[in-house]
Amino acid sequence: MKMLRYAMKLFLVLLFLGYLLLWLMMPTKLYFEHWLPEIRSKTNSTYFGPQGSTMLIYTFPILFIATMGCIYLHLGKKLGDENIERYQTSKFTTLKQPVLVKGPLGIVSWMELSFLTMFIMLLAWSTTSYLNGMFLHIDQMASKSGLLVWEAKLEMSGLALGLIGNICLAFLFFPVTRGSSILRLIGLTSEACVRYHIWVGHIAMTIFTFHGLCYLIFWARTHQMAEVLKWDKIEVSNVAGEVALLSGFAMWATSLPRIRRKMFELFYYTHHLYILFVVFFVFHVGFAYSCIVLPGFYLFLIDRFLRFLQSQQRVGLVSARILPCQTVELNFSKSPELSYSPTSIVFVNVPGISKLQWHPFTITSNSNMNPDKLSIVVKSEGSWSSELYQKLSSPFSMDHFDVSIEGPYGPASTSFLRHDTLVMLSGGSGITPFISIIRELICKANNGGVKIPQILLICAFKRSIDLTMLELILPVSGTTTDISCLQIQIEAYVTREKAVVEDNNTPLRTIWFKPNASDAPVSAILGPNSWLWLGLIISSSFVIFLLLIGILTRYYIYPIDIGSNVVYGTAARAGFNMLFICLAIAMTSTTAFLWNKKRNSKGMRQIQNMDTPSTTSPAWFNNGDRELESLPHQSLLQATKVHYGERPDLKRILLECNGSSVGVIVSGPRELRQEVASICSSGLADNLHFESISFTW
Template sequence: MDSETSRGASLTVKYLQMGIWWFSVMIFVGYLMVWIVMPTNIFFPHWFPDIQAKADSIYFGRQGTTILIYTFPILLIATLASLYFHLEQKRSNHNTESKVGFLGFASWKRPLLGTGPLGIITMTELSFIIMFVLLLIWSLCFYIHGMFASVALDAAKERFHEWEVKLEYSALALGIVGYICLALLFFPVTRGSSILRFIGLTSEGSIKYHIWLGHIAMTLFTAHGLGYIIFWGKTHQILEIFKWNKIGVSNVAGAVSLLAGLILWAATLPSIRRKAFELFFYTHYLYIVFVIFFVFHVGFSNSCIVLPGFYLFMIDRYLRFLQSQQKVRLVSARVLPCETVELNFAKNIGLCYAPTSTIFINVPSISKLQWHPFTISSCSDTDSDTLSIVIKSSGTWSNTLYQKLSSSIPISHLDVSVEGPYGPASTFYSRHELLVLVSGGSGITPFISIIRSLIFKANTEGSKTPRVLLVCAFKKSIDLTTIDLILPVSATCTAFDISRLQLQIEAYVTREKQPDMNDKKLIQTLWFKPNALDEPVSAVLGQNSWLYLSIIISSSFMLFLLLIAILTRYYIYPIDHNTDMIYPYFSRSSLSMLFICISIAFVATSAFLWNKKQNKDLGQIKNIYTSNSSTSPGSGYYNADRELGSLPLQSLVQTAKVHYGERPNIKKILSGCNGSSIGVLVSGPRKMRHEVASLCTSCSTDDLHFESLSFSW
């Protein structure tokens, strides 16, 4: 009877999820239709006034219409998506294996373009790119066509030449079309976004969309600004740029916003980003100036058109801030001779994440401001109480960390803060017959978590796992020790037999003809003393994070509406009576932005503190590894003279086939692979990813299923 009840409850949850999914899709289709119809002569002359007449009230004023049309639908979808994943989490019991069949859509996920300025493009991405460009062209043409209809009359009225009026209207149309890009700009950088996950995307995989949208938006806004400057110059009104109108558009605010955007845009040039990443990173905070003065420029009512993406980003950013204020428990570190370290943190047992997830870490003793993303190498199935990341010494920050940990005077404690983890909702790796993992250098890191996950499945009764071919390329033979990180340092993982996974490792050392016999350094393990203030790594909102996120989105928005209603009814409405011609735009915009910040901060902080209070496992996790620390005097190099190979598990380097002085022939390797379904995953340098993508694109068979793991935050 219990099993029947359980199945019935599971079926109810499944149908509820389906209802949420279809309802969200219908809302999104309606929202998309608004953007399509908006440039035409149907929307603003007819539909918008009718909606405004019905929605106009003494509580929300004219901005209530734009909030209803543009802001409310997306925030509702975000809330429903969060509820969807909360139900999915309960139904699947944290299982990260994908439940949906993906092979039927494999042709849409295969790379269509392997090289080019946009990088690797799939059929799905190309389809959406074409539709997005068509929407931009559609909007621009209709806006210009509608504005040009009255050029002759307006030119005579203002005593301008017709081409001057056309220039002004063209500049205005470019600025309005830029709204489309700005409305989408912040969605890809919302790391904990329920909407991204709802459509099968991750933040780290969507950064390229943020880059594309940023370039297009700044091109449109720059053309918008230059158009007006030329128009004002030709009509002897150049001082218009310095006007801050009390009512209506503020030109000087627009100039400040554009200037901040141009500085930010210039810092994204590849030459600056690669050689002066610090400049690129800190300049990006000018987005705050850009957004604030954009709101001052067009008014809060018009800003509601692009508000949803930024609103969700603000919630995510504030939750990250709350999480980053905690110090996490660093248990141990493995120091490899190839200037690579593995950091092992204590984690909450309830924290589950899919392979290839990432986490951001901050080490205040190195830099209080710098946050760096790293792929999680551990698996939440095999490593129930630890979380591991691998850091290759390749820059000033990572080199300083390596020097600290490899110093002859070992440190007893290291303060570390984290944000995350972030990653895909599910994986599909075990659905293939053969899995080919191609990596270059530190690109092997995400594959460590995949292999550990497959080891767990191979040791689980009834679980079928694919054969795995790991093709890894390194510059020097000393880098081969990275392969041993596949074997966890946690003693709890020794129960899993790695031999049950059909794993073949082909390692390539490209810059050496033979092994370096002079360097025989051993892998060292460093144990750290516990600190009473340190906490295990856990989700910012705990095990019910999706439920809490839905509450935060909905409750903060309702609180914001309540504050706006009180302000409008008892302060603004008695002054302007919804005419928008008396009360200053600057004051209204400032108060509205302040209310948004207050609403998000109050609700998110309350949810965060409530979850922290309810975390019953915290005290238990904090005491983990205390006994280990007591057995290592001074918490220095504990058993530092022991190689990984001397542990119960054998060193994997000894089982790998090593090729010296050559690069992997990917075409030959793939042609020699047999199987009805072959998953090809590549992680590493851009050139390698594009090469593998091009080979999979040129292959006529449908057996290859390509995926590129790129973590270009």
């Protein structure tokens, strides 16, 4: 079985390289004058028309890779490969080290910089090839059209820029497809890839802006401004292109860092204009040409619809731990079949606060340690989280809370065990991903059989009351948690207080909610065999789409084209294609979702009301004068050293770490991540392996 998986992965890699080769050859004379005519002559049919060859060359290979990737991941899950730690240092460790620390791109590794450079080179190569081909006989073309040579070059440059922008569109939606099998195949997650979406989006909008300006200047110069209002029935529709470009401008402007961070809701709602952008882009160039950029959006559309179906369910909120530092831990009922890796995230919606807002949170629980619980931590830092904390911490808090969840999403496996020492550095609420890592290591240490690295947790807080967040390392449930089996050292720094504040002695409080018959435990949207179902949705929806469009073309569009001198309209053809894609995806996704929901409901246990007494926090203050309630709390307190009124000397701490391989994971403010990345990339120590966890873009 493992050999089969290796063969499948090799085949998919070769197929993807062939797909990339097409993009390299696309602007060449060989492709346009020999390859493309030959392919079209052999694929021309009365069922698919001119779009058949484009779908075969550009759409089918990626959808095939995504489908086969689902089968590959399903086999890996059956074999248990997804959770196997990689003990040996990767050959690409050096390439993953940061090379750029500060700047508009953020923290960039050698590997990321290499791929970004190759992508820029692809755009440069395509631009040069297109312009060389278009300018080859520009003098004759200009004289025939009655244009000056520079005017003809301006028009051709606009066309070339449009073709280059389409390369960016082809790759734009892959990074934001959360449940993507393609990303999982290459070891990436959508959270880590959002930055690539941002990079490609900026490049695309820059190119499309110059594309539009070239045509506007050309039309103004040649007295053809009426072209701005032209919607050609057969050729390119200018009005549709302008609507798509204006929609892109709105998304582009609100995605700038200052606007996105200060007015996130404006950014979030405006970004839904991507629907308008894609629809009018298809109207602009026609569906046949849009098949070049279709695969990424097709997979994103499937993922988005599945997320919509999952978001309609209400999940069972079992309890909430209220911390005095205005932080709350939410504990949800979870299906035992659902498993996830440390640092996974879920998107949470609370209709009682906002029906539209979804916020990502790191899962702090461990699927092995807590098979029936899923936990997240929410710190009161914005209007949404503040209102949530106020509702839960109120003495008149409700006995039931409606919550919806999308996810979880996260890495297929982790590589923590390949290090001798694990150094985790956090600032404020950035400690939450490390809670899931520590719980995972506790679980593995209790089970035995593997070597657990030494753990050094460096956490910085503004106030001493924030130290109660360390209490979250121990789960709320009655699970026996023996933290003493870990070689763990916790260095906590309180930066804005010189000593403990007496008013901080507020005990941690736990609220238990009554079960509701309509609530369901958190579970995978497509059940335990989710990858297999996703592959089935991708393949079957595309087959249904081909059947629908084939029937329409053969028995409706083709007779019109043959029986009269009027060619069937490009916009109408594009509209039918988009409608059939949506219908095919909706039909197959809904069927798979309902089938798995029915199956899950048969084995679903009723959410029980657990009358567990409230817990109190350990003695983080007053030098341990408060009585400890259990051995785990005692072990946790003994492993913790608190420093008041100072910041950690990160350079000294990291350079003093011993071991041939020291994993350095940082989560928190951008300044903290940049400082740690700078130390790891300085070359002062060869054993430091940097990794950043960030959910701010």
